[in-house]
Amino acid sequence: MTAVLLTVLFCVGFVWSVSIGTEPIGLGDILHGIVLTSSSTDSVPQLVVHLIRLPRALLAAMVGGGLAVAGVVMQSITRNPLGAPDILGVSAGAAVAVALASTIWPGLAGYGLIVLSFGGAALAAALVFGLARFGRGGLSPVRLALAGVTISILLFSLMQGILIVFSQDPSLFFFWLVGGVNYAEWHEVRTAAPWMAIGFLLAMLLAARLNVLALGDDVAKGLGQNVGLTRFVGSISVVLLAGAAVAVAGPVAFIGLIAPHIVRRLVGYNHFVVIPLSLLLGAAMFVYADIASRFLIEGGETPSGIVTALLGAPLFILLARREKVAS
């Protein structure tokens, strides 16, 4: 039932995103534009739909969905309700790596950038975990969250500083600070799609294990699971999903945190259901956010990430307030 609702929500958003823009385009043209197989048509509206709106809506869906799934996996393997790529530093690591690389090595192609993005994401994750484990006390969710925020601030300060000193144009890093899909093209969709598909597959493969892991490390070990392996594969999935998302759309905030929570409230904790539905909800959320970003500033575009940042923050506060988090 929820699945149906979410699907409808997503489809409505998707179609809406493809239908609106600066020029009104008729439904017939829209449909033609979607199913267009080549750019051989002369019809400008159809080309606009096919070459601009469609990849933008698709990328928004992919990025939103990917981040949501990454959030689910992170929350499960760290047993931290505040787990998300942007909160635990992963997004920051990826964003800084790509921002610096594309500024310092301008010729770097799409695949080179993605690999760097993965590297940045993985390194940031390692830093966060290392920082959180240091000293007495266990790897508590609070410590993870604090470590994540600390590393994020560190990386963003670094990036801001370097861009200020070396870049010609300060408005460049709005993109790298908030993220967005405003300039999406098929090129970005093609670059990110395979990695996100692998990441999603990995997550689904882990679904059963994650269900068991949720019962507690001891229980899982007692049932014969290799929890270390589960966490490792899970981390790879997160790096792939978040790394690819950030490489093409910048560090989009809060979807990875909030979508899993909403889905869990609606359907419970079974990962076989939670993961795909989070994908749907995350996709829908970012598609709607992207639509909203076209109307925020009159006459121009705002980075789509700013909408999720502004709307997600109060929800984050609600979550932080409510969570019964063990020390």
Place this chain on the structure above:
Amino acid sequence: MSATPVAVPASVVVAKRRSAAVVIAILFGLALVVSFATLGLGAVKVPQPEATKALFGFGTVDEVRTVRDFELPRILIAWLAGGSLAIAGAVVQGVIRNPLASPDVIGVTKGAGLAVVIVLLAYPEAAVSYLPVAAFVGGVAAMAIVYVLAYRGGTTPIRLALVGIAVSAMFESIIRYVMIDKQQAVGTALVWLTGSLAHVDMTTVWEFLPWVLVLVPLCVVYALKLDLLGLGDDLASGLGVAVERTRRITLLIAVLLASATVAVMGTIAFVGLIGPHIARRLVGSRHAVLLPASAGIGALLVLVADAIGRGIHPPVEIPAGMITALIGAPYFVYLLARSL
């Protein structure tokens, strides 16, 4: 992290106290050395010993002006603000009872930063001396918001930390939105947000000094109470300390101090986190020694960062906040290596 009451022989206690005092003395001595060594470092280079002579008024007009009007205020602010920020960080960590807490991550710094950005971008004709007030109000407002939101029949350190993170994220989002909406004047605001001492002069020092003179001693006074708090709420209650109230006031003082430093030098990352971190490993967790040690390290950090920032590629001013971020990265990698 919390001070554990264990019965130790008096001689050991005295020895511990003395060695802590030695460490603190070394830290401050080191900071003094760095101060003098970097006195003439900047867009206009003045070598030692001319720089020290210029400090007292001897030398060419240029040397004296450079050292007295430009270098000296920066060094003084590095001491005062760097030390204060580290002290505020230590206090916040004590109240939240988590070594990873700091004014940066629980919303205070971002709140102060947001207030300043709004004033800078939305009211450019406003007098610049409103900025410190704005930062102050922003930081206190942020803490008030965090406190109110975390309050459910009382606060727990965990909830304070988590809500602080969330509120900080919210402020960051608003800052980014304001900057995007008002793109034109972004350059100045960004330099400011990264944290820099480039614009500091003696008037700034005089304006900042009262804050330090009032708030730092208050911090020290409450430091003793914090040691009691660290024993755990029940035990501390038994010893007659009104836990909630003390927590509130102590946090307030730290927030005031941190906000004031943001007003002076923008948001410099990590001094409030790394300073107490390192200090704790050197002298332990008793606040009577932790606070001075943190201050020493905080001052050192900002002194070094500012010196590098102005000396590495003159006359370009690299913001000190970027240097502290650069210092922070290897430090965290080191922590990671040690914990593996």
Place this chain on the structure above:
Amino acid sequence: MKKRIGGILLLLGLCSLLVVSAAAGASAKQKPRAKFDPTCGPALGAQRTVDGTLGSVTIKGTPKRVVALEFSFVDFLSQIGVKPVGIADDNDSKRITPPVLRLVDGYTSVGTRAAPSLEKISSLHPDLIIADADRHATILRQLQNIAPTIALDSLKQAYLPNLHSAVLVGRLMNKCGAMRVRVAQDKAVMARMKAAVLKATGGNGEKREAMFVVTTNKVFNVHSDLAYTPSLLKAIGIPASLVVKPAKDANPYAELTMESLLSNNPGIMFVAQNPPHPTTDENFSKSPLWNQLSAVKDKKVYYVNSNLWSKSRGLLAGEMIAQQAVHLLYHKFVPITLPKVAGKNT
């Protein structure tokens, strides 16, 4: 008891701090913006007061050592024969328009425009500092401690108000007459450009609209008619394709996507690219939709120098922009009279 005393002390401390801050704030000057005065104002040479955006400055005699913290001020100074001793050049002398650079060569760099080095400025012993009202509002006090400082608009100015700033600079330097002559020359040059446009379009005027856009790899920033370059082009008869309602806080720039570019569909495009490449316009040009743009179909897309077209905003720079635009569009070269240093005050 101790707590009460502590609390009272805290409260007293806070109150005194707030009082001190408020007093500091109250003593700051806030002048309303000056109205445009086309004359040279009262007595020359002697003491004169010039109103800037953030307050006025009083100068005696002729300043000999000027520090300019924005490129437009450098341009103005160079056109009346003044060589500033210090310039905030973003550490890159190539950012200054070459003919202007030739006139002011030999200056000392004081760092970036966003964060100039105060001690470097001080070491030059200036007797006048010209700062940008947007960028340097926060260091105005520090600059005034070094030398008399005036803050003028540069960053957000359109073409005509920019001329006002030029006149103010002339008054500051006690070369008001020379500057008036130069501004009149500028107006004559622009009139010649406008005539050339009119002639090249058969007397009907340019009907196509021109877009001026600054691009990097993530940004497609279009300047509207409220910004300097498009307003300059408008003054010589080339209308702007992006028109924004003038309001106190209006944003003169807008980010456009390929789709909004298509619906704006300018007849002419001037593109100023900045690294890193590949820039957004280069990405757009790979799309088949690019060829649907009128400017592309008519082959009216021109790539122009970013330093000149988007950063300079000066008298000579403005004339060069107009000259390049006319040359690119109509293959007509309208000569600009290079400045003669006029020494007299009339």
